[in-house]
Amino acid sequence: MISEFRNIGQSRSVGHFHLHKLHLLVRESCFIRFASAALGFWLTLPGSAELLNAQNSLARQHASKADQLVRTGDLKGAEAEMRQAAELSPKNPEYLMRVGLILTMQERPKVAAIFFERALKLDPNNLTVRRHLAGSQWQSGNLAASQENLELILKATPRDSEVLLLLGMVLMDAERFPAAHAAAQKAAKAMPSSDQAYAVRGMAEMRMLRYTEAAKSYGQAVELNPKAPDVNLGLAMSLWAAGNISESFAIFEQGLKRFPEDAYHCLEYGRLLLKSAKPDDSTAETRAIALLQTALTLNRSLPEAHYLLGDLALRRGSPEKALQHLEQAVKLDPGSSKIHFALSRTHRRLGRMEDAAREEGVFQTLKAREEAAPAAPLLVGGLE
Amino acid sequence: MARKIFKRPPILWFWPVTVAGMLMAAFSVVPGTPVPQVASGIFTDVTVAGGITWKHFNGESPDAHLIEAKNGGAAFFDFDQDGLLDIFLVNGGETPRGKSSTPVRNALYRNLGNGKFEEIAAKAGVDHISFYGIGVAVGDYDNDDYPDLLVTGYPERALFHNNHDGTFSEVAGKAGLKGSGRWSTGAAWFDYDRDGWLDLVICHYGQMSFASAPRCEFGGTPSYCAPSSYGKGAPLALYRNNGNGTFADASTTSGLDKNIGRGLGVVAVDVDDDGWTDLFVARDGSPNLLLTNQRNGAFRDFAMQAEVAYDPNGAAKAGMGIDAADVNGDGRPDFVMTAFNNEQHSLFINPGRFPFEDWTIASSLGFLTMSYVGWGTHFLDYDNDGIMDLLIVSGHVNKIVELTSSNVTYKELPLLLRNDGKGSFRNMQETAGPAFQTRYDARGLAVGDYDNDGDVDATLVRLQDTPVLLRNNVGGNSSWVGFQLVGTKSNRDAIGAKLTVRLGERKLVRWITGGASIFSSHDNRVVFGLGSSPGPPATSVEIRWPNGVAQTIDGLAPKRYHKVVEPQ
Numbered sequence: 001m002i003s004e005f006r007n008i009g010q011s012r013s014v015g016h017f018h019l020h021k022l023h024l025l026v027r028e029s030c031f032i033r034f035a036s037a038a039l040g041f042w043l044t045l046p047g048s049a050e051l052l053n054a055q056n057s058l059a060r061q062h063a064s065k066a067d068q069l070v071r072t073g074d075l076k077g078a079e080a081e082m083r084q085a086a087e088l089s090p091k092n093p094e095y096l097m098r099v100g101l102i103l104t105m106q107e108r109p110k111v112a113a114i115f116f117e118r119a120l121k122l123d124p125n126n127l128t129v130r131r132h133l134a135g136s137q138w139q140s141g142n143l144a145a146s147q148e149n150l151e152l153i154l155k156a157t158p159r160d161s162e163v164l165l166l167l168g169m170v171l172m173d174a175e176r177f178p179a180a181h182a183a184a185q186k187a188a189k190a191m192p193s194s195d196q197a198y199a200v201r202g203m204a205e206m207r208m209l210r211y212t213e214a215a216k217s218y219g220q221a222v223e224l225n226p227k228a229p230d231v232n233l234g235l236a237m238s239l240w241a242a243g244n245i246s247e248s249f250a251i252f253e254q255g256l257k258r259f260p261e262d263a264y265h266c267l268e269y270g271r272l273l274l275k276s277a278k279p280d281d282s283t284a285e286t287r288a289i290a291l292l293q294t295a296l297t298l299n300r301s302l303p304e305a306h307y308l309l310g311d312l313a314l315r316r317g318s319p320e321k322a323l324q325h326l327e328q329a330v331k332l333d334p335g336s337s338k339i340h341f342a343l344s345r346t347h348r349r350l351g352r353m354e355d356a357a358r359e360e361g362v363f364q365t366l367k368a369r370e371e372a373a374p375a376a377p378l379l380v381g382g383l384e
Numbered sequence: 385m386a387r388k389i390f391k392r393p394p395i396l397w398f399w400p401v402t403v404a405g406m407l408m409a410a411f412s413v414v415p416g417t418p419v420p421q422v423a424s425g426i427f428t429d430v431t432v433a434g435g436i437t438w439k440h441f442n443g444e445s446p447d448a449h450l451i452e453a454k455n456g457g458a459a460f461f462d463f464d465q466d467g468l469l470d471i472f473l474v475n476g477g478e479t480p481r482g483k484s485s486t487p488v489r490n491a492l493y494r495n496l497g498n499g500k501f502e503e504i505a506a507k508a509g510v511d512h513i514s515f516y517g518i519g520v521a522v523g524d525y526d527n528d529d530y531p532d533l534l535v536t537g538y539p540e541r542a543l544f545h546n547n548h549d550g551t552f553s554e555v556a557g558k559a560g561l562k563g564s565g566r567w568s569t570g571a572a573w574f575d576y577d578r579d580g581w582l583d584l585v586i587c588h589y590g591q592m593s594f595a596s597a598p599r600c601e602f603g604g605t606p607s608y609c610a611p612s613s614y615g616k617g618a619p620l621a622l623y624r625n626n627g628n629g630t631f632a633d634a635s636t637t638s639g640l641d642k643n644i645g646r647g648l649g650v651v652a653v654d655v656d657d658d659g660w661t662d663l664f665v666a667r668d669g670s671p672n673l674l675l676t677n678q679r680n681g682a683f684r685d686f687a688m689q690a691e692v693a694y695d696p697n698g699a700a701k702a703g704m705g706i707d708a709a710d711v712n713g714d715g716r717p718d719f720v721m722t723a724f725n726n727e728q729h730s731l732f733i734n735p736g737r738f739p740f741e742d743w744t745i746a747s748s749l750g751f752l753t754m755s756y757v758g759w760g761t762h763f764l765d766y767d768n769d770g771i772m773d774l775l776i777v778s779g780h781v782n783k784i785v786e787l788t789s790s791n792v793t794y795k796e797l798p799l800l801l802r803n804d805g806k807g808s809f810r811n812m813q814e815t816a817g818p819a820f821q822t823r824y825d826a827r828g829l830a831v832g833d834y835d836n837d838g839d840v841d842a843t844l845v846r847l848q849d850t851p852v853l854l855r856n857n858v859g860g861n862s863s864w865v866g867f868q869l870v871g872t873k874s875n876r877d878a879i880g881a882k883l884t885v886r887l888g889e890r891k892l893v894r895w896i897t898g899g900a901s902i903f904s905s906h907d908n909r910v911v912f913g914l915g916s917s918p919g920p921p922a923t924s925v926e927i928r929w930p931n932g933v934a935q936t937i938d939g940l941a942p943k944r945y946h947k948v949v950e951p952q
Contacts, residue, residue, distance in 0.1 A: 243791025341698030
């Protein structure tokens with residue numbers, strides 16, 4: 001069987017953890033945009049007057065009330081009203097879809113999917129409902145069903161750019177990177193002003209280890225939307241992976257100015273500074289420490305920042321200090337083999353041999369799990 | 385261009401000057417032959433001038449079998465005992481869809497002593513092997529003064545016994561070293577039980593079958609799969625020399641067969657200075673092994689305690705080439721290990737206790753090797769200043785890597801890294817010579833003084849291409865003293881011996897190691913750089929022979945090789 005880059009990070013990826021994090025950031029950004037897109041879509045729907053034309057007058061009233069509440073931002077209230085409307089008119093797919101949309105706005109994709117499915121049963125040819133269903137399925141992790149629905153829509157409307165983009169994200173999550181790349185490529189062609197399309201394409205390129213192309217894609221995404229921190233981060237990381245270290249650091253510096261509240265810029269910049277620093281470059285190390293500390297000030301739940309600070313303390317011969325950071329790190333990410341490995345080394349230096357052996361045992365168990373990976377191309381070493 | 389003339393020098397016999405422990409020894413003085421140099425950098429590529437035209441073949445195919453990327457051994461050894469180092473080169477082989485238009489043959493280049501080599505593999509009977517060839521380990525396993533050859537590969541191995549008449553006989557089956565069905569890679573001769581006979585450790589890589597190999601692709605192009613695709617690896621094998629031309633499989637009794645992983649490089653050296661030779665095994669995506677000799681036929685892995693099994697992040701690097709030498713002048717063997725791009729090659733400093741210190745970053749090695757896929761590596765004191773420098777040859781495995789990144793190329797530059805004496809390295813690319821500005825897809829690397837001028841030369845194997853022979857132009861400008869040790873009670877090659885030379889306040893320590901680099905074997909003479917010429921008029925050496933006997937010899941003239949026979 002030919003490997004299609006599934007689980008490529010398990011063996012030799014450019015910092016699987018960090019790419020995964022970037023992927024999650026892009027995904028999170030898409031989720032947020034997805035929720036607001038649902039609202040945007042709602043606002044294009046027929047308003048109160050049209051709803052009044054519906055058959056059941058009581059249902060009409062509830063639907064109308066829901067519409068008003070959505071517009072005022074009271075999503076809970078809107079949901080309750082819309083659910084009543086749907087109960088009173090159970091054969092009305094429009095009402096069911098609207099419940100789904102309100103749930104999407106609330107970022108409750110699993111429940112939303114149930115309503116979209118019910119709506120689709122009543123109106124199987126409705127591509128709009130199918131698209132919303134696919135979106136909810138993607139958000140709730142039902143990737144195969146989401147892909148199936150998106151592909152059905154594309155059969156009818158092959159150039160639907162939004163659907164192509166969504167398919168790209170679904171395939172990214174499924175770790176089918178070449179297919180995701182193809183979808184994102186089509187989406188970018190269809191909507192050349194969508195930073196998201198370029199970001200998804202860049203993300204796929206990163207996962208396919210095509211760093212030079214990824215840097216170009218992210219560069220286009222940043223041009224289109226300089227206000228998106230995840231996109232800027234992607235550009236900086238892809239430049240570094242492509243070997244353009246100084247350009248990468250310049251983008252990080254810009255990012256720090258543009259997004260002073262973004263902990264991930266600090267974390268990744270600090271990490272890569274440490275990774276690239278010449279041994280006599282104490283300035284880089286000092287800067288990295290400051291960045292990691294800032295990252296933790298902005299977001300206390302970053303195990304990687306604690307880990308890096310702990311590892312550095314260990315390297316500098318301060319196991320007590322290392323232990324403090326590593327204990328924080330392991331609380332936040334108990335499944336990380338490298339944190340247990342560092343803890344084991346730290347305990348050994350502190351003469352706590354039992355603790356060292358215990359941590360080494362956990363490390364070995366986690367490591368064995370990581371190693372059960374399918375075939376992957378041999379292109380780049382691990383950068384953790 | 386001036387041609388070097390390095391005929392076999394006359395051997396002058398002396399009786400020992402000083403013998404520790406009232407032991408007698410014999411040693412001879414072999415004058416070096418300083419010759420005028422044409423400065424074209426530290427090293428000159430003399431492949432063409434030397435008449436070396438053999439081409440490597442790896443059976444590269446659309447199936448991208450990983451074995452195609454992991455082979456290419458080289459050895460410097462004096463097969464005919466004429467005092468001149470010859471070169472043996474291991475060819476790869478054909479694969480089901482990677483066929484050669486000509487027969488795939490190994491090469492044996494006989495050193496003619498005038499800078500030229502003559503290819504005589506067929507005449508010597510070492511040209512053909514019936515399997516895919518990978519590496520070579522040279523050792524005089526029957527103590528008859530003539531070096532023998534072990535060739536590793538898949539699915540068998542060959543043991544070429546030296547017949548003393550310029551020919552070899554293949555005796556792997558008779559010796560019990562055939563290794564049927566296994567994918568053997570790096571190997572090292574060493575005497576683990578100190579009985580005076582060379583034993584053999586062999587690394588194995590993983591599960592291999594041309595019929596059902598894993599397949600990977602990158603953007604539609606076939607590419608080599610990651611090591612994990614070949615399973616968890618295979619056990620190490622240890623063969624105990626029975627002293628009668630046969631070997632007993634001691635893999636289980638020694639505990640070495642418990643070590644499953646993808647072994648590639650191995651070096652045999654006394655890590656803990658207890659007089660018993662230990663092993664460092666570099667493994668590809670599996671934790672490395674530091675196997676200390678328990679002096680009872682068993683080995684124990686201390687890699688976790690030494691913190692050399694994984695990198696500081698708990699990741700098993702793509703450990704490939706390995707070598708040991710005293711990098712920081714403290715008299716203990718330190719280790720270099722080559723790895724994949726973005727992993728950084730490792731430098732482990734041995735402080736005489738566990739854990740070792742990871743100087744990958746502090747030595748600049750990490751920074752200098754970030755974009756390299758390193759294979760063969762060997763410490764050498766190229767300028768004979770008494771400090772061990774480092775030579776590394778590299779080459780990525782997948783041609784398509786250039787599509788992914790601007791700083792990683794398929795063919796890569798060799799690296800000559802100068803040690804400042806404190807374990808910090810500097811890239812000598814600008815002055816090292818044109819070969820160090822030329823990108824190669826290199827694998828094996830062997831070092832040795834083929835022209836007997838007291839500086840260490842090198843040869844590297846390139847996939848699908850001719851090898852490169854590099855002549856050292858600068859070491860002879862400094863003073864030096866060289867040793868060829870001949871064991872009597874110890875194994876004849878004296879593998880496992882420790883030599884110490886005092887140079888002013890400095891104590892220079894070298895070991896005769898087994899294995900080292902990757903898939904390759906080296907000149908087992910030891911050269912000590914003594915600094916700027918003329919240097920001290922005479923020097924002394926302390927030798928600890930592999931069987932533990934200590935010996936001191938004083939009044940040794942510089943710029944000479946001294947042949948020292950172990951006291952009876």
